Amino acid sequence: MKSSNVPCVIVLTSSLILILVVIIYCKISSVTNDELLAVSLIFRHGDRIPNQLYPQDPYNNESLWGGDPGELTNIGKRQHFELGKWLRKRYNGFLSLLYDKNEIYVISSDVDRCLMSAATNLAGLYEPIAQDIWKPELNWQPIPIHTIPMQEDGIFQSIMECPGYNKHWQKQLRTNATKKFNEDHAKFYEYLSYNSGLNITGFVDIINLYDSLQIEEMYNMTLPEWTRMVYPEKLREVFIYSVNFQTATPEMVRISLGRFYDNVLEQFKVFVEEKTNASKYTKFRMFSGHDYNIFGILKTLGISDSSEIPYGATIIFELKRSATGEIFVHTLYKTNELKVLQIDGCDVNCDYKTFVEKLGKMILSEEEYRYICEI
Numbered sequence: 001m002k003s004s005n006v007p008c009v010i011v012l013t014s015s016l017i018l019i020l021v022v023i024i025y026c027k028i029s030s031v032t033n034d035e036l037l038a039v040s041l042i043f044r045h046g047d048r049i050p051n052q053l054y055p056q057d058p059y060n061n062e063s064l065w066g067g068d069p070g071e072l073t074n075i076g077k078r079q080h081f082e083l084g085k086w087l088r089k090r091y092n093g094f095l096s097l098l099y100d101k102n103e104i105y106v107i108s109s110d111v112d113r114c115l116m117s118a119a120t121n122l123a124g125l126y127e128p129i130a131q132d133i134w135k136p137e138l139n140w141q142p143i144p145i146h147t148i149p150m151q152e153d154g155i156f157q158s159i160m161e162c163p164g165y166n167k168h169w170q171k172q173l174r175t176n177a178t179k180k181f182n183e184d185h186a187k188f189y190e191y192l193s194y195n196s197g198l199n200i201t202g203f204v205d206i207i208n209l210y211d212s213l214q215i216e217e218m219y220n221m222t223l224p225e226w227t228r229m230v231y232p233e234k235l236r237e238v239f240i241y242s243v244n245f246q247t248a249t250p251e252m253v254r255i256s257l258g259r260f261y262d263n264v265l266e267q268f269k270v271f272v273e274e275k276t277n278a279s280k281y282t283k284f285r286m287f288s289g290h291d292y293n294i295f296g297i298l299k300t301l302g303i304s305d306s307s308e309i310p311y312g313a314t315i316i317f318e319l320k321r322s323a324t325g326e327i328f329v330h331t332l333y334k335t336n337e338l339k340v341l342q343i344d345g346c347d348v349n350c351d352y353k354t355f356v357e358k359l360g361k362m363i364l365s366e367e368e369y370r371y372i373c374e375i
């Protein structure tokens, strides 16, 4: 924090003990002097069963997986339960221990693993106490999770469900650079097709294959001999190309994010302007989505080197007011570790006006979204 650094420097000439005391004081004060106004966060669902096993996969047998393709596993449930507990620790006090509908709003992609991730996350965040205990032997209480049909959610499914996005996609597929990439990899696709039983003619076709191999490796399943030549390096390279392709142009980035930033900035605006009676915008908002949602948002923040988004990865935007009245946004990225994100062209604490200027360009209003997506 800039303001609290000043007294720290002045006492450098004093005794070591005093320095330590002041540094500790500065650390604490930097935490307590900033008032948290609002939080918006988005996470990826937890561990899941592969979306689509390839025809010649030795593990292509649903009974091995204990569920249907794409479903959240017990490991995934535990991941989100733990994340919910972590959120409780971080935001305890900001969020009451008793569930209060005016404080938190949860919205999920209408895909089972996302809905279930949100549910287990909330089980960790809101373990019932006092009057919220409704069945003593059950350490759980229901917390509402909102969702919107995929075709019109405008936040989570634009890449899949927006015809306007698809037009940009098709156009990008016809560029010389894209054609050249596929031509350069034709032999590679042939090798993959022959061994997997899939019909792989372009980089898009390898996404589920790479995903399945990655999950099987994580589950300690021995991968077939043929994968040695191509997994992980060569397949990862093409996978990363595929993921980046989804946001190949600024317009594709904007449509793929859909109405996410519109939601965040509208919420923050309410708290900056202290319209506390705007019940539509609770101070804490949680979005439960997919890896490509997280990837697209990281890209808009100027962070494009993390194509592989781990389960439960979370981007957190914290709207804060400093003791001197400055309003800023603190952005965090939580995977196994917690990283502060420095938005491209912004301080670690991004001045609110700068934040709005930078990300305002990404806003799609509901009308614009409907127009572009032809829904």
Ligand SMILES: *[C@@H]1O[C@H](CO)[C@@H](O)[C@H](O)[C@H]1NC(C)=O
Pocket: 061, 062, 063, 064
């Ligand atoms: C799938 O696994 C089950 C249990 O191991 C087995 O009974 C069944 O025959 C397998 N199905 C196929 C298609 O291999």
Ligand SMILES: *[C@@H]1O[C@H](CO)[C@@H](O)[C@H](O)[C@H]1NC(C)=O
Pocket: 176
């Ligand atoms: C794409 O390649 C074709 C055929 O080689 C060429 O005629 C065309 O000018 C190229 N387009 C661009 C934009 O480079």
Ligand SMILES: *[C@@H]1O[C@H](CO)[C@@H](O)[C@H](O)[C@H]1NC(C)=O
Pocket: 199, 200, 201
């Ligand atoms: C593989 O896919 C391509 C492109 O979609 C198609 O033209 C071709 O007929 C398919 N081949 C087989 C064997 O299904």
Ligand SMILES: *[C@@H]1O[C@H](CO)[C@@H](O)[C@H](O)[C@H]1NC(C)=O
Pocket: 218, 219, 220
């Ligand atoms: C895979 O093996 C490692 C090392 O033995 C273990 O820690 C891990 O839990 C295993 N993963 C699964 C999904 O069983």
Ligand SMILES: *[C@@H]1O[C@H](CO)[C@@H](O)[C@H](O)[C@H]1NC(C)=O
Pocket: 275, 277, 278, 279
């Ligand atoms: C807050 O409530 C007042 C009085 O009911 C109303 O006039 C005003 O529009 C509300 N503000 C917002 C942002 O909803």
